[in-house]
Amino acid sequence: MPGASGVNVEGSCEALCRTLVSQNGLQRETADISQSVLYTSLMGLLLVADNEKEQLTLGSGRIGLRNIGNTCFLNAVVQCLSHTCGLRDYCLLKSHRQEKFSKEEATLMEAFSEVLSGLWDANEGHTAVNPRQFYNNFKEAVPYFSGYSQQDAQEFLRFLLDKLHTEINRRPYVRRAGKDPEPKYARIRLSEEAVAMWKKHLERDDSRIADLFSGQLRSSLHCSVCSHYxxxxxxFCDLSLPIPKKSFAGEVTLKECLDLFSQEEKLDKENSPMCERCNRRTECTKRLSIQRFPQVIVIHLNRFTTSRWSISKSTVYVSFPLTNLDLGPYGPIDCGPVLYNLYAICNHAGTVNMGHYTACCSDGNGWCFYNDSSVTPVSENQLQTNQAYVLFYQRSNSSAAIRK
Ligand SMILES: [Zn+2]
Incomplete structure (x- = not known):
């Protein structure tokens, strides 16, 4: 992009940001976020979004990844992330170089972007991309993943997003002094409390990863002794859902998993947190709900159960919608429909010890099956299997109104 037009884009962004920030509509939603924080966040988003549209020439994205020794877990997850447009475009444009505030090298981000550049190369020669450099950088950052044993894709995804986020955090110097003391919010409204907590999060953790994947989970406790709520x-960066046990049929729906996840749960004294009012541990009930929805929601079907002696895998068939997954019922009261469309699936085939990961991803021209270096088109009716393990959904209806 020529310098002159760059200045123009920046100028118009700046004007737009100032207008938005000074408008009451935005202020109401983000009452507790300082204007400067809001301003820089918006600038970042708009500049990056503008650049992305103008500069990208993409290949088909239908390129595989070489298996370099039990790395199918990595390959499957990378393909799913590579089809997360907001992350892909950011990586391909190396946008982190423009907005990085930390002085440390974004080594893993560079290596990850390099893999994605290979996968979306417009002059593709259909040779699989070798992820070795990226994997080496990853193992250096997360030594836990060294060695050649089979790794869990979900765990890898969490570590990867966490490390990438740390490298490209726009607020790297905010002190992280362990866990804050629990604030006393007894007198303020629930939504204000949620916004205050979210603001705190943004002040420390603000990156493209957080823009896309971060949401807020609410856990409400009800003391059964004094009735205090x-x-x-x-x-959260992903939802890990339990799979309901069924004695027959062996088929459940994603909705049933979500219902179980958000179902009220009784906690006995030993497992309860302190009741603020009783000032001791009491029996209570706990319920989880989504307070703030992320742009991309990663849903982990918790197929692996660790018991005292072993890990077992559930091969229950869980059906899930490809379009219009409505998470509204699991959000704040009256939040209306919150719709998501599926764009990637990470599958796990086989047993705990002898497993293989693959991915199915949508690229706008259809779905493909990514099995290490091989990529083959699949039809929509082949997507739902009892191997589905991690589902990637992109929000489809506007979050502009994010009502409480
Ligand atoms: Zn109590």
Whole structure:
């Protein structure tokens, strides 16, 4: 992009940001976020979005990844992330170089972007991309993943997103002094409490990864002794859903998993947190709900159960919608429909010890099956199998109104 037009884009972004920030509509939603924080966040988003549209020439994305020794877990996850447009475009444009505030090298981000550049090369020669450099950088950052044993894709995804986020965090110097003391919010409204907690999160953790994947989970506790209600809010980057046990049929729906996840749960004294009012541990009930929806929601079907002696895998068939997954019922009261469309699936075939990971991803021209270096088109009716393990959904209806 020529310098002159770059300045123009920047100028118009700046004007737009100032207008948005000074408007009451935005202020109401983000009442507790300082204007400067809001301003820089918006600038970042708009500049990157503008650049992305103008500069990208993409290949088909239908290129495989070489298996370099039990790395199918990595290959499957990378393909799913590679089809997360907001992340892909950011990587291909190396946008982190423009917005990085940390002085440390974004080594893993560079290596990850390099893999994605190979996968989306417009002059593709259909040779699989070798992820070795990226994997080496990853193992250096997360020594836990060294060695050649089969690794869990979900665990890998969490570590990867966490490390990438740390490298490209726009607020790297905010002190992280362990866990904050629990704030006393007894007198303020629930939504204000949630916004205050979210603001705190953004002040420390703000990156393209967080823009896309971060949401807020609410855990409400109800003390069965004094009837006191309390809430805690946590940031989440994926939802790990339990699979309901069924004695027959062996088929459940994603909705049943979500219902089980958000179902009220009784906690006995030993497992309860302190009741603020009783000032001791009491029996209570706990319920989880989504307070703030992410742009991309990663849903982990928890197929692996660790018991005292072993790990077992559930091969129950879980059916899931490809379009219009409505998570509204699991959000704040009256939030209306919150719709998501599926764009990638990470599959796990086989047993705990002898397993293989593959991915199915949608690229706008249809779905493909990614099995290490091989890529083959698949039809939509082949997507749902009892191997589905991690589902990637992109929000489809506007979050502009994010109502409480
Ligand atoms: Zn109590």
């Amino acid at each position: 309390s809430n805690t809010f946590d940031v």
